[in-house]
Amino acid sequence: MWEIFEHRSVSKLLASAPLEVQKKYEKWKDIATFSGPQGLRQLKGLRDEALSGEWKGFRSSRLNLQYRVIYKIEKDQMLLLVKKVTPHDYRRK
Numbered sequence: 001m002w003e004i005f006e007h008r009s010v011s012k013l014l015a016s017a018p019l020e021v022q023k024k025y026e027k028w029k030d031i032a033t034f035s036g037p038q039g040l041r042q043l044k045g046l047r048d049e050a051l052s053g054e055w056k057g058f059r060s061s062r063l064n065l066q067y068r069v070i071y072k073i074e075k076d077q078m079l080l081l082v083k084k085v086t087p088h089d090y091r092r093k
Contacts, residue, residue, distance in 0.1 A: 002036040024063040
């Protein structure tokens, strides 16, 4: 079984997110706990992908059309470090 560690800001970000996103995040955690990163990649609806640029080394899973969970994998400890649950911004900066 995989362990999930959430950054302290995640609970605050989730509190302001819609209820649908909160429920989907709980399902995401269940899948990640029992199946790990492989289980997340197998579900096409999550669109789990590696990130680049300043987020290199992190991965992203889709919770709905707008919200994403950003996390990092520590394989040697079977640990997922959740950094953010955030509304995705499509505008270029």
